[in-house]
Amino acid sequence: MAVPKSICSQLHCRFMVLLPHLNERQRRLALATEARLLGHGGVRAVARIAQVSETTVRRGVLELEAGAGPLTGGRVRAPGGGRKRAEANDPALLKALLGLVEPDERGDPESPLRWTTKSLRNLAEELTRRGHPVSAPTVGRLLRQEGFSLQANVKTLEGAQHPDRDAQFRYINEQVKLHQADSEPVISVDTKKREQIGRLPMAGRDWRPRGEPVEVEDHHFFFSGPDVEQAIPYGIYDIARNTGWVNVGVDHDTSTFAVESIHRWWRSRGSLDYPKASRLLITADAGGSNGYRYRVWKGELAALAAETGLSITVCHFPPATSKWNKIEHRLFSHITRNWRGRPLTSHTVVVETIAATRTRAGLTVEAHLDPGEYPIGIAISNDRFAALPLEKHEVHGQWNYTLHPTAAPEAGPATGEANGVAHRRGTLLDRLNDPRLTGLGASEFDALCAELAPLQRARAQERYSEQRGGRQRRATGKLRGSKPLFDYAARVLLTLLYQRQVCSMKLLADMLETTPTCIGHLVHETRRVLEDHGHQPGYAPTRFTTADALMVFLDTAQAPSRTGIMSDLSHPNLTGMSCDDLEDLIRGLAPRQAAQIERLSHQRRGADRQSGSRGGVFPQKIGNRERVVLTVLYLRKLCTLDILADALGDVSRSLIGNVIRETRPLIEADGRLPAPSATRYRTAADLLASAHPNNPDTPTS
Structure with missing residues (x-):
């Protein structure tokens, strides 16, 4: 029997409103109720209007005729209904999944997903490749079933704890x-x-109008340096x-x-x-x-x-x-x-x-x-x-x-840095700018600083370029130019003091209240500028090991006792050459001595110097000038190593022997070996007194 079009229209409207709010079983029973009311042909008409299978409607009719009541527990299907779960069809699926997400504890440590993101899609693809076809939602269900969840890193590991950690907290x-x-x-x-x-x-995220995010740079290297x-x-x-x-x-x-x-x-x-x-x-x-x-x-x-x-x-x-x-x-x-x-x-x-x-x-x-x-x-x-x-x-x-x-x-x-230390540092730099220490007069020093300033600026830009990894892309962005601890003139002064071996970096750092690393870096950079300029600083006649001795010398011109001793040992009566010839020899050997020090340092290190490290030119006990004088005296056979050690007073015989062994090849290569002396001294007092032959107290050799 054909169903009138008016009834079909009413059923269509009813199904459109009601069916979206029902579950599977309720929809089936509602459709079966309408089909029974229509009588013969109702099943086909209802199935066509609701766009479902006729079998579904017939199942609903059979359930109504059987008088089945509601299912317990709010169930939609009877127990055992529907497809079996994936882990039931494939018992090895769960073990394979746990082997992927926990390769270190349960599974294969060579898992291909050990170093990749363990997303649900990646896990499903890998399981399918291994013969366990599964979908990403099923993988998520299995993981949640096994107690897994998405978690971020937690900062709880504190490394080795100090034994008195808790006591300090209390x-x-x-x-x-x-x-x-x-x-x-x-x-x-x-x-x-x-x-x-x-x-x-x-x-993080912030509320913005839709489609109008804040635009930012896509690379950070524009903001480096x-x-x-x-x-x-x-x-x-x-x-x-x-x-x-x-x-x-x-x-x-x-x-x-x-x-x-x-x-x-x-x-x-x-x-x-x-x-x-x-x-x-x-x-x-x-x-x-x-x-x-x-x-x-x-x-x-x-x-x-x-x-x-x-x-x-x-x-x-x-x-x-x-x-x-x-x-x-x-x-x-x-x-x-x-x-x-x-x-x-x-x-x-x-x-x-x-x-x-x-x-x-x-x-x-x-x-x-x-x-x-x-x-x-x-x-x-x-x-x-x-x-x-x-x-x-x-x-x-x-x-x-x-x-x-x-x-x-x-x-x-x-007194803090801002309340006097900076001023005291500037005052001390002015005092250290002494011709007796730098080897240059005030006008000569100013002229040298003026000539070196462009080279120093160029060297600084080169260093900045290395730090940036390329040329400067943006203008300097600081509120105002950052003022360094030492300006260019102060850098030249400190480099001259160090290269002339007036004192060590450690002593300079302690006097100026800076770190030795700071002094070392600026000396390393300025030293290269001086070498490019061709300036030869030479060696100072006086070396200082304490700040007090240096201040006393600046105030009273009283040099340390070792300075007088070296002055006596440098006398022509002992060296066999005039003062000018001796100074010429010392200046000529200076570059090769610096190269020799670097070569010996390389041998001790066993490798090249690391990039950015500073190279030392300052022997700890005996300066380069003193090395030349001691070697000349020994080559002239004036005395033994023990007498030279007694004359200096604060060095050992073995140290003087090492100095002579290192310096002698340089003098030989220069072709200026001194002639042996006819006089040989048996004590340090005799050796030092021979520098003053007119002194009535001078002992005979």
Whole structure:
């Protein structure tokens, strides 16, 4: 019997509205109900209108006629219905899957997916290739069934733990409670990761109009090199008040910058929040610019204590435990979250973004830009460090110490880099620019510096190009040109002092309160410029091993005793040649002596010098000039090695023997072997006295 079109239209509308809301069994029973109401031909008509199989409708009719009730547990199908799961059809599937996701524990260590991303699609493709056809959704279901889930890395491994790690944590906690009980300020300090300024991608996402993301650079190498703008946030977190203060530097993350950041916080916030404070507790990491090993950090804190009148106590967290520092998760994490997805295009953006950081717990942050210059290479002299008002605590004195506001009476008030050390360094450089040390008069030295300045600038640009990996693509981006610790003239002066062997790099570094590495790098670079220019500095007649001896010489012209001894040994009566001939011989051998020193150093190293390392030209005990004089005296057979050692007083016979063995081939190659002397001396006193034959006390040979 044909079903009228009006009824078919009504059924179509009814199915369109009702069927999408029913499950499989409910749809089947609903269609069977309509088919039974239509009578003969109803099954075919309902199947055609609902676009399902007639078999499905007939199954529903049979279920209705059988009087079957609802399935238990809200099931749609009876137990055992549907296809079998993939792991049931392929019992080896699950074992093969676990072998891929855990190659080190359960499966094959040579798995091809060991070093690739274990995505569901990659796992399904590899299983199919091994004879276990499966889909990506099934792989995901099996992994979840076995207790797997998508997880990121967790930073929990802290490396080798210090045996007193927990004891130091308890000590820090006790110090914090004691200071807070007395209403004294307690701050947590650290340097946040430095950021490059520019349209560079930042992690995270931010709300933007659809289809209008922030455009950033696709390569970072445009923002590499020494001239790139950078932001160095140094944070101070007040634990009791839940407030942050960030000093954004633009130069270098040094100990001087760290203490200056604390100084600026105290002037702008600390002194106002704690007007009656007499003590300050600082909790800091074990490394970085505020590391417990840095003497400059302690020296600058001593200067801050002397200026503010505060007793500054510092407690360092043990190594590899920086994440326990309060500032990390109470300030820096919120700053990072606040500037997510936002390129740091200028220092203003950095400062304003940090200052806008807020939390529901009440955190407020204040940020300021610090355009100051903080050159690297600064150190503290041994004498000044020994005079610091530093008191180590009984519990781990290397990590816990207090700097009192008053210094030792004999040392005077503590002075920091910005409050006198820089001026003292400049004054000392002026004193070291002495013709007796440099071998040049004032006008000659100025002329040499003027000639070398273009070469030094060219050499600096060459070094910058090597650091950038190519030519400069952008203009210098710093707020102002970074001023180095030593200008070009000072670099020339220090290089001349070193090459003329006036004193060692270590002595220069201690006098100028810089690191020997800093002196070594600038001498290495300026030495190449002097060689390109063709200047031969020669050797100074006087060598100094202590700063006091050098200062005494500059003040009174009193040279060390060894200088007088070498002057006597260089007398024509002993060397058999005039002073001019001796100086000519010394200057002629100087380049070959430097090459010989480098060759011997290469033999000791067993390989070439690493790129960027400095080459030494300064023998530790006997200078190059002294080597030539001692070799000439020995070749003339004036005395034995023991007498030469007794004459100098502070060197051994074997050392003089090594010096002669190394220098003799150079003199022979020059063709200037001295003639043997007819006189031989049996004591050092006789040898030295022979330089003054008119002296009535001169003994006979």
